[in-house]
Amino acid sequence: MRVLVRRCWGPRPVGGGVGRGPSPQWRALAGLRGEDGRGPRVREKPPWRVLFFGTDQFSREALRALHAARENKEEELIEKLEVVTVPSPSPKGLPVKQYAVQAQLPVYEWPDVGSGEYDVGVVASFGRLLSEALILRFPYGILNVHPSCLPRWRGPAPIIHTVLHGDTITGVTIMQIRPKRFDVGPVLKQETIPVPPRSTAKELEVVLSRLGASMLISVLKNLPESLNNGRQQPTEGVTYAPKISARTSCIKWEEQTSEEIFRLHRAIGNIIPLQTLWMDNTIKLLDLVEVNSSVLTDPKFTGQAVIPGSIIYHKQSQKLLVCCKDGWIGVRSVMLKKTLTATDFYNGYLHPWHQKNSQAHPSQCRFQTLRLPTKKRGEKIVAMQQGTK
16 A cells, blocks of 8 residues: 655754754753763663563554664664563463564563663553653653644544544654653654545554654654654644443444444444344444445335334345435344354344234334443453554
8 A cells, every 4th residue: 555644743943953862851851960971871872772662563563663673783773672561361462572572572561661771762552651750761751653643632542533533634643751641742753644545443553553663763763853853732633532442332323324333343343343232132243334326226225214223134235234324334244142144144033023023113123222331430441442452
């Protein structure tokens, strides 16, 4: 896929200057003394000692780029690379840990961050708030690789919300971490790309992870200058990308349009299948497809009034066609106790119901909105991030 990239942040106008080491503002924040030799010695150019914080596939790509840079002895960009990840129920650990172990990189499990000396930290899709004391351990602070054009979509699930809300433009921001709040620090580099039509969150994650990894290496090559040229985020256009729960996957047939349902499927379908209610049974919709306009000329669709949630089996295309707020969506497979094709669901459930209840109105056999209980305090969120698998 060819991706058109546009840079949003150019060089700072007069007054930025090229720094030699951390800027005066960062020196003050970090408690570093002046350049009179009495404070701790700060490297003013590569190779850097890096501590990386990450978890999932998105952050794995950034770690891969850092590791490749460390292995490139000619460029001398990374001298030392160690990794912090979070515990996982899987014995293999999360993707970042798997890569680190394979690459024989030192790995720590949060909250253990080791005790070594580093020049800069790098965070990508880590999902933990870093303390001021931790940030101040790094002379150049901690950089964050964030897959959105901040300040749009601050928070843990920016790629999901990009797809969910139908954004046509997205991008990656390299910013500097500030304590106590997520995604509010100064922007060091930002680039935008168009969102490919009908892209899933998983597909978009691959594109943005590669872009972010490349941008990170670019910033590290000119780290002092990048820090000195950082820009505060604008106060306008701030939006938030909270974690996704199972309740988000419940289709509201009377309220959501076909486009909104398809966007929801592309945003979270690989993490949480969309859900609905049929005859007091929870059904997961596994494979959603658009409905060809020629199908909708059938008298079944034009000859009677239908209400949202109504189901019609279309034999020629072997799909369930479900009515929503403004039209129809197609469903090729569902899960009810086990995975069923649309044909299996019709033969095993829909057709027998209509035979048994021949006098009933078809609307009694429709899909209805599944109402999950409100999340209790402390209950686990199902989908934390754009790519936790």
